[in-house]
Amino acid sequence: MIPAKFDYVRPSSVDEAVRALASGGDDTKVIAGGQSLLPLLRLRLAYPERLVDLGGLDELRGVRDAGDALEIGAMTTHYELTRNPLIKEHCGLLAETAALIADPAVRHRGTLGGSLAHADPAGDLPAVIAALDATLVARGPSGSRTIKPADFFADFLTTTLASGEILAAVRVPKLDGWGYRYEKFHVTAQAWAIVGVAAVARRSNGHVAEARVGLTNMGSVPVRAHAVEEAAAGSDASTAALAAAAAHADEGTNPPSDLRAAADYRRHLARILTGRALAAAAGTS
8 A cells, every 4th residue: 555645854963853743743753764664654554744754863873882881872773783792792682682573674774763662562672671671762852851661661552752752762781791581482583472581680609699571562561570580589590490480470461362372372471481581591591
């Protein structure tokens, strides 16, 4: 199908992009890499009156060392996430997960900010950002503000970005010395995850000192598995102990039932994949 008619704006600065968004109102959409929005436009599931293209904003690209964190521009592509030496050194989970997204063509066009702002709970990166306890930086008419993942993802395909705001960057804490793993179950290599699990763990003296777990496609937003984190903290770094902690993975979740999987099957997958991801992150597998 052909998209509905819309006005097109390609700003030359973030401030100009914010003004274009604010003046357009609720019928204005941002386009970054276009890998999520363009299919919706072609199917006429989205029909904005104005499209603001961020593709020319180089200030929203790249990775900067910010001391105890990395600041990643929202227009940084998935491919760049897999290749950047700072991300590989200080946040390997992000590089590992980005390499599993879709196919090379999508990874070269899709962006970190686009994936997060699209807020699809079946997407891989929202759960990773939750597990990393990252901070999202929004720019709007009133300036910049920071948002934690739990406050950013509001509902299915919905964020708390206000009218006129764009997601400008993501600050990811450096997890030097932490293990990590993203476990993803999908029917075909390029399909959305039926369930995914992002896990990071810090090991000390044969025990798990701290663990964080984010779940993909286990609710209308990415889910932090807090019950798993509490059970894993202080436990032996053994397969059996981490499997016992992973048995709590589906607590507090509300997974969907659809043509690909029933909710109960997703709950089962969450427990199994969490055990695997934790074991790998803690270095026991």
